[in-house]
Amino acid sequence: MFRLLGLVLKLVLGFVLVSVVWVLLYAAVPVPFTLTMAGDLVAGRGVTKSWRALGSIDPDLARAAIAGEDSKFCSHSGFDWGAIAGAARHNAEGGRMRGGSTISQQTAKNVFLWQGGGYVRKALEAWFTLLIERIWGKRRIMEVYLNVAETGIGTYGAEAAAIRYFNHGAGRLSPIEAGRIAAVLPLPKKRAAIDPSGFVRRHGNRLARYVGVVRRNGLDACLR
Template identity: 75%
Template sequence: MIGRLLRPVLKLVLGFVIVSVAWVVVYRFVPPPYTFTMLGDRLAGHRIASDWAPLDRIDPDMARAAIAGEDARFCLHRGFDVQAIERAAQRNASGGRIRGGSTISQQTAKNAFLFQGGGWVRKGLEAWFTVLIEAIWGKRRIMEVYLNLAETGIGTYGVQAASERYFHHGAGRLSATEAARIAAILPLPKKRAAVDPHGFVRRHGNVLARYVGVVRASGLDRCLRS
């Protein structure tokens, strides 16, 4: 009796594993054409601006700014930064603004394969896809997909579209300051803009612009270097 009940569950789990692994393998070579987040924006009536750019056609300071702002240990961890998670938990327990401990790898897994929200179910799926992309893609592909799928404004996705929207040139010509300003809006892209930034975006962007050189000099981006 128990075996009969377990059999369809095991088939379902096996099917999910096969499909998810195949999905990740395809995206190792093919740019993700659309995401659930883009669909949500589209259903909300927003036009979608997204222009895929290979990593070697994006100024290296953009990846450095993302590392400085989002995941300083990107080249050191295997998808999950335990130290960052522990620090976020401590800050959240002490009250104040809630902070997350998600790595760039986790954010990429969510952006490419999943949806916003969803609580612990989505978090569990995110962890699974994070393990897969770390194993199948490697760091350069993860950063490439992240920089192309990250929301950089209402209806705007990826640093190429952001660079064209805010600075009127391609991502290959970003200055350290411009890259830092795009990185500064990543945590709240629907509420921040990189053009004529003020308040938090200006302050945080200025800090990230200074740290771009630190990331380069200390080799925190070494996993991205050809």
């Protein structure tokens, strides 16, 4: 029994050490690859991505992401407990499933883990969320998020999305362009920002209007 407990303790300590070093490494260097990207390669879809520093990405894209995905991004410590509780109540009532993940949680999942649910993945996501909040900080989290988030089939990050949909880089985006890229984020394999119709057009236009609200209310203050 003591031998088994010792083995478990060593495994836990080894995981903690490896995960901390991993997060420290990505605090300084661009994220080269993710499991989601590997899935696209296995499926034969290819991967298009191009890393871009947060300071060279039009700030309206971060504002649109905050408006659409996580309005409390700058004020929470990684988890929006009110949104999580609201999503749990909604899902318990039936109907279309709703998530309560913050941008920090989505970044942790996108970078270090795999897509899909399950208690193990959720627990690991929470651990990596705590690490990146404390080691990276908000600006780095948003920078990584805007570079690794899937923005279309085989397309990752702001730069690749801007070129694919609007034929120019992410350094200059109109509020409409930023809103439509952000509208794709929840379901990137089923939506496109170019010539959108239905939900993407409506939601993208709504997010474009909220860009100014985010700026005026200082909801992006941690990124300035």
